[in-house]
Amino acid sequence: MKRYINPLMGVLLVMMLAGCRKDLCYNHDEHAMTVKFNAVASWICEWEDCGVHDWSQEWNSSWSRQYDEFRPEPAEGIRAVVYSGDKVQESNIDSEGGRVHMPEGTNTILFYNNDTEYIVFDQGSSSATATATTRTRTRSGFMVMHExxxxxxxxxxxxxxxxxxxxxxxxxxxxxxxxxxxxxxxSYLVRYRFKSGLQYVLRAQGALAGMAEKVYLHDGHTDAAAATILFDCEVDEIGCTAVIQSFGVPDFSVSDGYLTDQTDKRYTLNLKVQLKNGKEIDYEFDVTEEMKEQPRGGILHVTDIVVNEEDGQQGSGGFDPDVDDWGDVIDVPLPIN
Incomplete structure (x- = not known):
């Protein structure tokens, strides 16, 4: 009996090996019955939204830059967070999309780009509580704008x-x-324009107080927490300019608008200039009405800023304009193993 069974087993084994193509054998999951969720990503690249002004139609050609210059680029990659009951599973995929691993059954899925530098994520145990904020930044000699x-x-x-x-x-x-x-x-395009004294200005920094401190990832709404954004400016022949990114204003929902009464809410824009003689001057502007009309990006434009001759021409006191002591400090916590 053994003489017949052993050769038969050998023939069957050869047939099985011949019928199993090499590409199938090395990709069992790909060709098996499994969950195959393939994300196909597209990107909405807008820099301002929900404002009273439609800046794409109202753009001022004298501003030298075009509206579309401010549109962001798609991100370089995506993180998918799958919530399945009390379990959380993450996948990283390309900017075009890719395979997202998840168990069979009902899942909730949150996607966000994974190429940020200053964003701090708090995913929590629920997609509804997942938020993003940004890092603390401090500036030497900065006067508190909003307590x-x-x-x-x-x-x-x-x-x-x-x-x-x-x-x-x-x-x-x-x-x-x-x-x-x-x-x-x-993004907010911030334009500071001088009536006189611009020739004395060496460099400039700005701040915008009253802005949203964090955003909820699942629907983009912001809560009441407010923060002051510190940023740098470029000095040119007509003034100072900055383009700053923000989560927008606090207490705002894309679908429902403002979530609370905004009567007592205020926003303050700061400009700090360092003159060529070393003197520093601070300016503050109430931009409450402009911000309330532009909850998620727009344009802030202040004019008639003056640096008087007395400030601009006084002695330098040994000031060296090549020494840059204006660097801000950004809090970047290091992981400790």
Whole structure:
């Protein structure tokens, strides 16, 4: 009997090996019945939204730069966070999309770009509580503008998408799911224009107080927490200019607008200039009405700033304009193993 069984077993084994193609054998998961969620990403690259002004239509050609110059680029990669009951699973995929690993059944999925530098994420145990903020930034000699507000660096460009409920089934072929990445940070073009004395200005810095400190990743709304954004300016022949990114204003929802009464809310814009003789001068501007009309990006324009001749021409006192002592300090905590 053994003489017949052993050769038969050998023939069957050869047939099995011949019928199993090498590419299938090395990719069992790809060709097996598994959950194959394939994210197909697209990017909404807007720099301002929800304002009273439609700046794309109202753009002033005398501003030398074009509206579309301020549009952000798509991010370099995406992180997908899958919430399955009390379990959380992460995947990193390309900017065009890719395979997102998840268990069979009902899942909630949160997407955001994973190429930020200053963003600080707090995912929590629930997609509804996941937030993003930015790092603390301090400036030597900075005078507090709004009591109790943390001073922060402008956040990086942040996008997100949220799928509240997706039922994942095991399939043989990938299931393509569109993922539209929406911006959560918006830009403000800040223009400081001088009436006189610009020739005395060496460098400039700015701050914008009253802005949202954090944003909720699942729907883009901000709560009441406010912070002061510190930023640098460029000095040119007509004044000082900055483009700063922000989560927008506090207590704002994309779908519902302002969530609380804004009567007593205020926003303050600061400009600090260092003159060529070493003297420093601070200016403050109430931009409350402009900000309330531009909750997520827009234009802040202040004019008629004056540096008087007495300030501009007084002795330098040994000031060396090549010594840069204006560097801000950004709090970047280091991991400790």
């Amino acid at each position: 109790g507000e943390r001073t922060i660096t402008p956040p990086d460009m942040l996008y997100s998408e949220y799928i509240e409920e997706h039922y994942a089934e095991k399939t043989l072929e990938p299931v393509d799911v569109p993922v539209n990445m929406h911006p959560l940070t918006y």
